Amino acid sequence: MNPVTLYKALNPADAQMVFSRLDAAGFHPFVADEIAALSLEGYALSAGGIRVQVPASEYADAKEFLDTPAE
Secondary structure, X not given: OOEEEEEEEOOHHHHHHXXXXXXXXXXXXXXXXXXXHHXXXXXXXXXXXXXXXXXXXXXXXXXXXXHOOOX
């Protein structure tokens, strides 16, 4: 799997919400840097956020899914 960052969050709840939406839609997301963000105060901001990633082959469809407003 060649992961590509689709979304960056500054808190774990935001990252997990995006992860859950993607997972429920049938994508294969992965949350990177979450443990580090929880381990050190301010780490998420200084490191550029908690990354939600998907396989490169799913990136375009997953991005379109997230960009489409929920009804």
